[in-house]
Amino acid sequence: MADDKTILVVGTYDTKDDELNYLSDCIRGQGGKVRSMDVSVLGDPSVPTDHSKHEVAEAGGSSIQAAIDSGDENHAMQIMAEGAAALALRLYREGKIDGVIVLGGTMGTDLALDLCAALPLGVPKYVVSTVSFSAMLPPERLAPDIQMILWAGGLYGLNSVCKSSLSQAAGAVLGAARAVEAPRRDKPLIGMTSFGKTVLRYMVRLKPALEERGFEVAVFHATGMGGRAFEGLAAEGAFACVFDFAPQEVGNHLFGSGISAGPDRMSNAGARGIPQLVAPGCYDLVDFVGWQAAPERLKDRETHAHNRLLTSAVLDPDERREVARAICGKLADAKAPVAFLLPLEGCNEWDREGADLHDAEGLVAFCDEIGTACPQNVALHRLEAHINDADFSDAALAIFDQWVAEGVVKK
CATH class of the missing domain: 3.40.50.12030 (Uncharacterised protein family UPF0261, NC domain)
Known part of the structure; x- marks a missing residue:
């Protein structure tokens, strides 16, 4: 089995550090590699991520301080969404990632939709969300090949219920990265x-x-x-x-x-x-x-x-x-x-x-x-x-x- 596929793991590491690290460990346990991206605004992860919140904000032409100074969580997360989408696309074009998985509630899902829409068709893109399949997700924001998994029992903290969702998601995104046949362009x-x-x-x-x-x-x-x-x-x-x-x-x-x-x-x-x-x-x-x-x-x-x-x-x-x-x-x-x-x-x-x-x-x-x-x-x-x-x-x-x-x- 191929062991050279790298998955970009994205989330707010200040509030979901344990869950994101568990997800990453599941991917590594199956022979995959991980690049981590922190899209937090206020807090910090327990250990540094591969791509910090500062790098994310700057990729979108802004800064963490600007997000904080906005005084509005909606505006702040849109700054992070713009940066996360730009950074993820750059990493893919540079050959540094083979797939992406984003973890979140409504805030993280809002960001995830922008990030996934920025990536080309054929790049495995998974969203593990507490609001997967919800009517609040507008169809025009869904990437053509986005995959969603309901994060059951995942609002706060690890437990056996949410681990079931996270472990399946880890297998799904890594398996997709290994198995995907990207669209060819040999015929119009x-x-x-x-x-x-x-x-x-x-x-x-x-x-x-x-x-x-x-x-x-x-x-x-x-x-x-x-x-x-x-x-x-x-x-x-x-x-x-x-x-x-x-x-x-x-x-x-x-x-x-x-x-x-x-x-x-x-x-x-x-x-x-x-x-x-x-x-x-x-x-x-x-x-x-x-x-x-x-x-x-x-x-x-x-x-x-x-x-x-x-x-x-x-x-x-x-x-x-x-x-x-x-x-x-x-x-x-x-x-x-x-x-x-x-x-x-x-x-x-x-x-x-x-x-x-x-x-x-x-x-x-x-x-x-x-x-x-x-x-x-x-x-x-x-x-x-x-x-x-x-x-x-x-x-x-x-x-x-x-x-x-x-x-x-x-x-």
Whole structure:
């Protein structure tokens, strides 16, 4: 077993010294190495860490004294978060760490989200937190491959309950650092959004066709976190082109659903100059958590229960127009070509003519509003097809092939 992987262990050593040292000992006990980073403000660790709180604050362009003088714990920890993120990224680029694990309550978790977001996809990043999986964690702050472990019984001091969490976390981060196959960049990457094949099916035809053309295809499940991962990679410029055919998260956010990919959904590819093929898969539905009450704006709507976790509310014609305007507004500032494929016969399997959620009036209202609101920088392609028809996928491939031939999509 490899014994040369180094894990960055991060936390407030003035208040969690015992817990952090126990975590480090577990990593070393499995043959791993540790670099310690102290993100405390007021106190000091029992023994010096590899990276002191002073070094952390200075990495973010500030100082511990400035954090203390602020007189506000929130502001002070944001100083430390900025420094911790910058320092961790530098250590990774210098080849000094292979993974990171951060320990904390709400303060430490707030910092951990910034630190993990700063590291590239493929770097093992674990957060052991008393608030893991909590609704207070906004999806737009979660790194695409972040891993969270609930720190049960870990608010204050070591005990057998929290040792169980910490020891598992030590094994998880070290094992990940040893096993990870980081994303390769030997083929240009296509980012595609979709849902399962029961509602959207184009990826079944498109993925192998794009792979035959020499591209790698990553399909993202557009149910909040999948869209967040998609947007995170788009913001890094990771994609050669995107097939953003399931922008339902735009409507989710617009109508106050908790299943959101954040306010920048459908914005990052355009901002980074990535060519976009766009279609309105499931535009007519807004997802919400199935075991919670519907958002206020969606009460008394017809709903489709996908499972016990996920329910979809069906939008009326005026609401569909609102979604159309929101999507078009997202595309207006794109810095690369955008093609909008508008399937005039429906945009998910449940809204085909004769299907349970078919609404001819609503579909016409949406298509009309897209035609009115579509910005000048977007090429609108009206298709006499359903989004799940082969004709739709073939039209998308034809545009893509033209872009490749013209050099819009780099191969």
